[in-house]
């Protein structure tokens with residue numbers, strides 16, 4: 023596995039500093055987007071996957087309370103979903119969606135993302151918040 027060659031995926035040029043959750047070794051990784059989660063690079067020291075291990079935490083992000091349009095809120099959702107994937111080890115993301123059109127659009131998008139395996143599961147915590155399991 024130490025000779026493992028990393029192919030660069032389109033659109034994943036940005037590299038991030040990342041510590042292996044299992045052994046703590048620091049890496050500078052080209053960060054795959056969550057949609058490409060199947061191509062999870064492994065730690066060169068201990069072979070643990072670099073992005074899919076979870077620390078059990080939940081991060082909360084509000085995408086609906088700054089007068090966002092539905093389109094803007096969906097853009098923000100894509101952005102934070104990738105950020106949480108690339109920059110944390112969180113198990114869940116709690117998305118504050120409000121009770122209106124943004125919520126409906128996000129739920130439709132999540133149905134699609136779950137069917138593709140991009141997110142593992144999701145549930146409505148209450149009218150205004152969706153809990154999304156990403157690891």
Ligand SMILES: [Zn+2]
Nearest residue numbers: 042045065068
């Ligand atoms: Zn490691």
